[in-house]
Amino acid sequence: xxxxxxxxxxxxxxxxxxxxxxxxxxxxxxxxxxxxxxxxxxxxxxxxxxxxxxxxxxxxxxxxxxxxxxxxxxxxxxxxxxxxxxxxxxxxxxxxxxxxxxxxxxxxxxxxxxxxx
Numbered sequence: 001x002x003x004x005x006x007x008x009x010x011x012x013x014x015x016x017x018x019x020x021x022x023x024x025x026x027x028x029x030x031x032x033x034x035x036x037x038x039x040x041x042x043x044x045x046x047x048x049x050x051x052x053x054x055x056x057x058x059x060x061x062x063x064x065x066x067x068x069x070x071x072x073x074x075x076x077x078x079x080x081x082x083x084x085x086x087x088x089x090x091x092x093x094x095x096x097x098x099x100x101x102x103x104x105x106x107x108x109x110x111x112x113x114x115x116x117x
């Protein structure tokens with residue numbers, strides 16, 4: 001059964017850092033373009049960072065220079081390193097697996113990130 005499990009969220013002060021992890025099971029990891037999305041209360045879910053099918057990366061303008069997406073393919077895990085966090089980064093962060101060349105995608109359960117002093 002397909003599962004995407006996020007971890008690493010929590011409460012952090014402005015200017016602090018967190019690293020989110022997403023571990024996938026039930027899929028062939030290399031066949032998916034992995035990414036991170038977030039949704040704040042009252043707002044639409046938005047792309048934060050993602051790998052493209054060719055291995056390049058995409059970042060939201062609001063996080064460029066602060067967030068970095070990376071992966072460990074041997075562990076079927078994708079990470080989101082978040083530095084210089086701001087209160088406006090507060091949201092539920094979701095891991096996404098997009099099947100390359102298809103219409104199929106999977107979502108994790110989400111992990112809460114709260115940036116507050």
